[in-house]
Amino acid sequence: MLAVLNPLMRLIEVPMKWMQDILGLKNPAWLFLLPNLILFGLFAFLPVIINFVYSFTGSDGILLADRPYVGSRNFDYLLDCSSYLDPNSCRDDFFWRAVHNTILFVILQVGLMVGFSLLTAIVLNRKIRARGFFRSVFFFPVLLSPVVVALIWKWILQREGVLNAWLEAVGLDSFNWLLDPSWAFGWSVFLSIWAHMGFYTLILLAGLQAIPRDVYEAAMMDRASPWRVFRRITLPLLMPTMLVVLVLALIKGVQTFDEIFAFTGGGPGSATTFIIQYIYNTGFAGTPRLFGLASAASIMLAIVLVILTFAQLWANRKNVDG
Amino acid sequence: MANPVKFLTRTRGNGLGGLHWTDWLSYFYLFCGVLLMFLPVIWLGFSSFKTEADLLRFPPRLLPMAQETIVVDGYDDPLPLYRIKGGEHEGKTLAQIRRIGIIAQMVDPAVPDERLKINIKEREPIESFRLATENYTELFEKFNFGRYLWNSVFITATATIIMLIVNSMAAFALSKYQFKGRTVVLALVIGTLMIPQTVVLVPLFLISKELYLTDSLWGVIIPGAATPTGVFLLRQYMLTIPDEILDAARMDKASEWKIFWRIILPLSAPAIAVLAILAIMWRWNDFLWPLIVLSDSNNFTLQLALNAFQGDLNTQWSNLLAMTMLVLLPIAIVFAFLQKYIATGIASTGGK
Known part of the structure; x- marks a missing residue:
């Protein structure tokens, strides 16, 4: 690594020193910031602006010059529903199905995952043997790639898979899990929890360990019951961490795509199609490529995410203060 | 030793005797957790050495066996x-x-x-224990696996190096210089936190296309090279380095770049190591953006190839499982050795 880096660094030093000397810069801060700012500008801020422009244009050309202005037609198309509760009543029923799926998915996944993470963190915070081992076991799936996670479970759940073999072994019928919409959705929630809960467990465990011991000792003096200690001490003191975890999980949950796409491909039908996959399908996978529509959907997603990110910053601040 | 049973079962913690029922419950829960988290991966590992016929066998066995x-x-x-x-x-x-x-x-x-x-x-x-290593060797012979492996390694290595350099430069500027507009830049960096790749996919694709980055490995590397997470992580660490060291170096007429490269970088090694591990993991596991930017299968990363193969009806599970294992292995090894750093790194940055 250093063998590559050293000559590279020496190479960069030449123009950097030159600029410093020629320009007489006493404070070359901007020089150091430049590469990062160019990248941020090109690949973060400029895209936001273009995204807005795109969402008001039509046709399937990728270049802005090929794209006629269509006003709010993309948004009208997406939002044209006689009832937002029923995707079938919408012009773009696929979009609304994705929205409904995402909302239901996020509620189930975040709720269950934070619940299980809390339970696991509490168990791991007890005086148990081999805590390090157990902690890493729960954390291990976090590192797996989404495609690997999807394949592991797809293989277990397939028609001739291990799960069906076990079911048959105890006398039950085998079942084609991923071909049934409700089961496919349920397993998607499960898979997502399986893959990510270790991360939240870790944060909650850190939160639990940050609670001062003397509070518990005082409670023990007063002979408080374990349940009361949990309700009155652990939960309130863990609340700031819980808040951070909840918001983080929401932000990630809304953007779920990779593992589910590799797991079910969004199917059967559109049972496990979420909002990112809608954007991917409309903008990139299908023909014609409806970039305008995809951009419009992106903007709606962005609004949700900006709100959640502000919530995150707020929760973080609260966590630091409290 | 009046009560040997009590002695053997006492826990480190309560020291009062046997396991409380809540201890049993805890261990039971953890044991179920180990089964659920580890067993699938271990089973997959064993199965990746099974022949296609053995994979379809009912009831399934753990060890790979083949007929003689x-x-x-x-x-x-x-x-x-x-x-x-x-x-x-x-x-x-x-x-x-x-x-x-x-x-x-x-x-x-x-x-x-x-x-x-x-x-x-x-x-x-008549069956005996046999590892179907052909599942693995076939990947290189029939499936062009070497190519995907190279693509993934190239992207991961290059992107990590570029990211570390670019982000540490920015962190250096934001932590060690006083200049007009510093707060604005910091706000901008926070602002990018609110722009995840997922919401700007379409314009990102357009810009990459305009810069001739589509369908090239650089198209995967460059757009993600600057990360707000990286800048923040490194800046927080560099703030702890005393300014006196820098002043001493300036007395000796060291150029600012030399100060950055010879003093700040070595002193920030722990933070850089954490960020490097994170970057390697992100890049190795990256999926959505490569999926969009790469369309020629010669440029596919391992993740894309794995996903493409699983959708292909001609692919057999035996090869697919072997491929899954190979994609999983580097991360598993990194995890085994650097577990502690990964855990603290992820906890301190909030994932991505």
Whole structure:
């Protein structure tokens, strides 16, 4: 690594020193910031602006010059529903199905995952043997790639898979899990929890360990019951961490795509199609490529995410203060 | 030692004697957790060494087993071996030539000329432990696996190096210089936190196309090279480095770049190491953006190739499982050695 880096660094030093000397810069801060700012500008801020422009244009050309202005037609198309509760009543029923799926998915996944993470963190915070081992076991799936996670479970759940073999072994019928919409959705929630809960467990465990011991000792003096200690001490003191975890999980949950796409491909039908996959399908996978529509959907997603990110910053601040 | 049972089962913690029922419950929960989290991966590992036939076997077994075969004079292919457990040939070991309905045509390897007819119920296959390593070797021979591996390694290595350099430069500027607009830049960096790749996919694709980055490995590397997470992580660490060291170096007429490279970077090694591990993981596991920017299968990363193969009906599970294991392995190794850093790194940055 250093063998590559050293000559590279020496190479960069030449123009950097030159600029410093020629320009007489006493404070070359901007020089150091430049590469990062160019990248941020090109690949973060400029895209936001273009995204807005795109969402008001039509046709399937990728270049802005090929794209006629269509006003709010993309948004009208997406939002044209006689009832937002029923995707079938919408012009773009696929979009609304994705929205409904995402909302239901996020509620189930975040709720269950934070619940299980809390339970696991509490168990791991007890005086148990081999805590390090157990902690890493729960954390291990976090590192797996989404495609690997999807394949592991797809293989277990397939028609001739291990799960069906076990079911048959105890006398039950085998079942084609991923071909049934409700089961496919349920397993998607499960898979997502399986893959990510270790991360939240870790944060909650850190939160639990940050609670001062003397509070518990005082409670023990007063002979408080374990349940009361949990309700009155652990939960309130863990609340700031819980808040951070909840918001983080929401932000990630809304953007779920990779593992589910590799797991079910969004199917059967559109049972496990979420909002990112809608954007991917409309903008990139299908023909014609409806970039305008995809951009419009992106903007709606962005609004949700900006709100959640502000919530995150707020929760973080609260966590630091409290 | 009045009560040996009590002595053996006492926990480190309560020191009052046996395990409380909540301890049992905790261990039971953790044990279930280990099964649920680890067993699938371990089972997959064993199964990746099974032949396709063994994979379809019911009920499934943990260890990979394969039927033994033997080369018999007069037959081109090796014939599968069976032990006969009934009928007139009981106890013999025979090789099967072909099967017609419930009758198997078999031959005694010692007497290759004579064909025997055996009811299939009277025979059982002779199996032994065998690793089907061809699942793995085939990946390189038939599936162009080396190419995908190279793509993934190239992207991961290059992107990590670029990211570390670019982000540490920005962190250096934001932590060690006073200048007009510093707060604005910091706000901008926070602002990018609110722009995840997922919401700007379309314009990102357009810009990459304009810069001729689509369908090239650089198209995966460059757009993600600057990360707010990286800048923040490094800045927080560099703030702890005392400014006096820098001033001393300036006295000695060191250029600012030399200060950055020779003093700040070595002193920030722990933070850089954490960020490097994170970056390697992000890049190795990256999926959505490569999926969009790469369309020629020669440029596919391992993740894309794995996803493409699983959608291909011609792909057999035996190869797919082997490929999954190979994609999983580097991360598993990194995890085994650097577990502590990964955990603290992820906890301190909030994932991505």
